[in-house]
Structures are given as C-alpha cells and as structure tokens.
Amino acid sequence: MSFFNQTNLFIMKKVLFFVAVMLLSVSTASIAQAKFGLKAGVNIANATGDDVEDADSRLAPFFGAFVNLGLGEKLAFQPELLYSMKGIKNTSSIMGVDFDQTTKLNYLDIPLMLKYNIAGGLNLQAGPQVSLLLSAENEYEGGGESETEDIKEYLKGSDFGFNVGAGYDFGPLGVDVRYNIGLSNISDEEDGDIKNSVIQVGLSYSF
Secondary structure (H helix, E strand, O other): OOOOOHHHHHHHHHHHHHHHHHHHHOOHHHHHOOEEEEEEEEEEEEEEOOOOOOOEEEEEEEEEEEEEEEOOOOEEEEEEEEEEEEEEEEEEEEOOEEEEEEEEEEEEEEEEEEEEEEEOOEEEEEEEEEEEEEEEEEEEEEOOEEEEEEOHHHEOOEEEEEEEEEEEEEOOEEEEEEEEEEOOOOEOOOOOOOEEEEEEEEEEEEO
C-alpha cells in the first residue's frame, strides 16, 4: 500500500492550499516582525473507532518550535513543528494474569493555526494539522515480564486532524489548551478503524 491513499492526498492538497493562502496574506512587514518561539507540554492522548475498546488515556509529552506571523491587528498565522507522543493504555487478562498494554505512537505534528486575539492576551485558535508517524509500538507488562512489539507496519504513515482551542499570552510567555480531532483512519488494515483523539496542554515562550 502506498504511503498516502487517495483520501490522504486530497486532504494534503487542501492543507497545502490553506498554507499558500495564509502565506500570501502575510505582508513583508509581518514577516519582518515574526515571532519565533519554543513550546512544550503534555498530551492527554486517546483514540476512537471500531477497533478501539476499553481504552484509557495515555499521558505523554510534546515539544517543538513555532513562528507567529501577524495578519492584522488581532489575527495571526502560527505554523508549528512538534515532536508529539500519543497512544492509548488498556488492561487485559489472560489465564487469570492481568497485562497492561501501552500503545506508543510518536508523531511529527505540523499544526497550521490561526490565532484570534479577543482581548488582552486571550485568544482563540483553530487550524488543520498534518502528522507523520515516526514510530509505533505496543508495550506489554504483566506476570513479572515485559515485551515490546513494533506495530508501525500496521499503521498509516500520515495522519490528518483539526485543532480547536484557546490560549492566553503573558507577554513572551503563553499557555494554551487544544483538542485535536482526528479526521483520518490511521489503521493500515483493510477493515481497520482507528482515529487519534488528543487534548493538549502547552506552555510557550516567544523570543
């Protein structure tokens, strides 16, 4: 199976079109006043779909960088590049022995956010997100033993979603909360149905 299926290619074209429109909207003055920064935080990651049963959220970190480009007095375009850890946790019993399973999915997330300043430092955020799968594994622990299984071959190499959230900037420091809605099926199995679902709480610092 190819890296991108037809649906993913369609979404990718839409995302690239969105980026092109945003960049054309950015004036030379805005580029000159661009703010660069770093951000990090925690993902409260889970998944939805027919193949997901009795899953608990996995707490895992994310970190990366961003650039903030002004589009007007209240509006800004903020593309980001984040190393983001996702997945799920669940417990199963085999012959009376409880096993904890943690699915660890590591992505390179590329959120393309529009930020609208309501008042003061309070802002609303929304935008699409492209994600590239870097690694994937299931980790099993139980009965005094542990085992790790690589599952990257069973998942698609890309994911697409949409972020909505809000934040507050205290000068160069900022805090935001987002919900990433998974829009594409990440399972590479013929009848698979899995979508990422992540609540993200982050801190940022602008230079």
